[in-house]
Amino acid sequence: MERQVYNLAICGCGPAGISPLVYLEENKLLEKYLDEGICLIDEKENIGAGKLINYNITANSLGKVFLEIFQKENSSLYKHLMSKESYKNISSKLESAPYLKEVGNLLQDIGSYFIDKIRDRNNGEVYNNHKILEVKRNKKNIFEIKLQSFDNKFKTILARHVIFNIGGKQNELFEKEKTVIYSDDFISGLHDDFVNEFSNSENKTVISIVGSSHSAFSSLYRLKNNFNFLNRNNIKIQVFNRSNIKLFYNSVEEAINDNYQFNMDQDVCYLSNRVNRYSGLRYDSFILAKECMSHKYKNVEIKNKEFTESDFLDSSLVICATGYTNKSVEILDSNHEEIIFQLEQGQLLTDHYCRPYIHNSNNVFEKFYTYGLGSGIKTNPKNGGELNYTGRIDGVWVYQHEVSKRIVEDISYSIQAENKVNI
Ligand SMILES: Cc1cc2nc3c(=O)[nH]c(=O)nc-3n(C[C@H](O)[C@H](O)[C@H](O)COP(=O)(O)OP(=O)(O)OC[C@H]3O[C@@H](n4cnc5c(N)ncnc54)[C@H](O)[C@@H]3O)c2cc1C
Numbered sequence: 001m002e003r004q005v006y007n008l009a010i011c012g013c014g015p016a017g018i019s020p021l022v023y024l025e026e027n028k029l030l031e032k033y034l035d036e037g038i039c040l041i042d043e044k045e046n047i048g049a050g051k052l053i054n055y056n057i058t059a060n061s062l063g064k065v066f067l068e069i070f071q072k073e074n075s076s077l078y079k080h081l082m083s084k085e086s087y088k089n090i091s092s093k094l095e096s097a098p099y100l101k102e103v104g105n106l107l108q109d110i111g112s113y114f115i116d117k118i119r120d121r122n123n124g125e126v127y128n129n130h131k132i133l134e135v136k137r138n139k140k141n142i143f144e145i146k147l148q149s150f151d152n153k154f155k156t157i158l159a160r161h162v163i164f165n166i167g168g169k170q171n172e173l174f175e176k177e178k179t180v181i182y183s184d185d186f187i188s189g190l191h192d193d194f195v196n197e198f199s200n201s202e203n204k205t206v207i208s209i210v211g212s213s214h215s216a217f218s219s220l221y222r223l224k225n226n227f228n229f230l231n232r233n234n235i236k237i238q239v240f241n242r243s244n245i246k247l248f249y250n251s252v253e254e255a256i257n258d259n260y261q262f263n264m265d266q267d268v269c270y271l272s273n274r275v276n277r278y279s280g281l282r283y284d285s286f287i288l289a290k291e292c293m294s295h296k297y298k299n300v301e302i303k304n305k306e307f308t309e310s311d312f313l314d315s316s317l318v319i320c321a322t323g324y325t326n327k328s329v330e331i332l333d334s335n336h337e338e339i340i341f342q343l344e345q346g347q348l349l350t351d352h353y354c355r356p357y358i359h360n361s362n363n364v365f366e367k368f369y370t371y372g373l374g375s376g377i378k379t380n381p382k383n384g385g386e387l388n389y390t391g392r393i394d395g396v397w398v399y400q401h402e403v404s405k406r407i408v409e410d411i412s413y414s415i416q417a418e419n420k421v422n423i
Pocket of ligand 1: 060130132167187371
C-alpha cells in the first residue's frame with residue numbers, strides 16, 4: 001500500500017501553529033485543505049494554547065484582538081466557540097487586557113475543535129502526545145517527519161508542506177553563579193516558593209530584573225502583586241535596560257498630552273501614527289512602568305545602562321528577561337546533512353512568506369514556514385512600525401491574520417506549480 005503524503009503537516013500546535021487553521025476556516029478554505037490531507041503534531045495532549053496558558057500575567061493586547069477573526073456569523077468554529085466559557089470570558093473583556101491563561105483557554109478550545117474536525121476525515125490525523133525528533137527533506141522534495149510517542153513508539157510521517165513552530169528558548173544570561181531564573185519560568189509561577197523565602201528574610205535582599213520588555217515588567221508586576229515586594233524596606237529591586245523604557249501610545253497626540261518624550265522620526269509608526277507601536281509597553285506593564293518612572297516605589301530603581309556581570313554581585317536573585325531565540329530539532333537535507341538557517345539578532349531570518357533563509361546563501365528553505373516565538377516577522381513598509389524597532393513582530397493577531405495569509409498564498413503557488421509539472 002502506498003504511504004499517505006499529507007499536503008500539510010503542522011509541527012507544533014501552539015498559538016502560532018494553529019493560527020493558519022483558524023484563518024483557513026474563517027475564510028472558507030479549510031475544506032479544500034482537509035481534502036488534500038492535514039496532519040497535526042504536538043508533544044502535548046491539548047493543542048492550541050502553547051505556553052501562553054501557563055503565564056500568570058495579563059496580555060499585551062485587548063480582549064477584542066483575540067476575537068477579531070471571528071466575525072462571520074455562519075462560521076462553524078465561531079458557533080462552536082460561542083457556547084464556550086473561554087469565549088464568553090474574553091468577550092466580557094473586549095476593552096481590557098485579559099489574563100493570558102484566559103486567552104490560553106480560548107486557544108485550547110479552538111485546538112479541540114480542530115482535533116475533532118481533522119480526526120473526522122480519512123486523510124487527516126492528529127498526533128498529539130508525539131514529540132518531533134527530526135525533519136528531513138528527501139530527494140522527491142517530500143518532508144519526512146520523525147516522531148516519538150509517549151509510549152516510545154517511533155513513526156515517520158510524510159508531507160509536502162510543513163508549518164514548523166515548536167516555541168522559543170530564552171536567551172541565556174552570562175551570569176552563572178548567581179541565582180538566575182528566567183522570566184518565562186517566573187511568570188509561569190515555577191519559582192514562587194523560592195521567591196517567597198525572601199519575604200521572610202530579615203536580611204537586605206537585592207533583586208535584579210534584566211530587560212525592559214513586557215516579560216520584564218510582567219515579572220516586576222508579579223513581584224508587586226503576588227509577593228508584595230514593592231515599597232518594602234529590606235528589599236531593593238533594580239531593573240536594567242540597555243535603552244530608555246518605551247511606552248506605547250495610540251497616537252502622537254496622546255503621547256504629547258501625557259508629556260511623554262519621544263522622537264517623531266524614530267518612534268512613530270508611519271502607517272498608524274502610533275508611538276512605539278511594537279516596542280512600547282502596554283496596559284498593566286505601561287501603568288507599572290510609568291509608576292516606576294515617577295518614583296512611586298522607593299525600592300525600585302530603573303537603570304538605563306549596558307549591564308555587566310559586576311552589576312549583579314550583590315543580587316540574591318536575577319530575573320532574566322532578555323528575549324527569545326527559536327527552538328528547533330535537526331532539519332536535514334536528502335544527504336542527511338543538517339541544514340543551518342540564517343540568524344539575525346538571534347532570531348531566524350525569514351522571507352515574506354515566513355520561509356527561513358539557508359545559512360550562507362540567498363535561498364530559502366521552500367515549503368517550510370516558521371514564524372512563532374523566537375522567529376516572528378520583520379517590520380517592513382507594509383506592516384509599518386517605528387524605525388527604532390528592529391526586533392520581530394509576533395503574537396496571536398499577527399499569526400492569525402498577516403502570517404496565515406502569506407503562507408496560504410505561498411502554498412497555493414506551490415500547488416499550482418506542482419500541478420503544472422504533472423500535466
Ligand atoms: C511573556 C510573553 C507574553 C506574551 N504575551 C502575548 C500577548 O499578550 N498577546 C499575544 O498575542 N502574544 C503574546 N506573546 C507572544 C506569543 O503569542 C506567544 O509567545 C506564543 O506562545 C507563541 O506561540 P508558539 O506557538 O510560537 O510557541 P509556544 O506557545 O511555545 O507553542 C509551541 C508548541 O509546540 C509544541 N512543541 C514544542 N516542542 C515540540 C516537539 N519537539 N515536538 C512536538 N511539539 C512540540 C508545544 O507543546 C507547544 O504546543 C507573548 C510571549 C511571551 C513570551
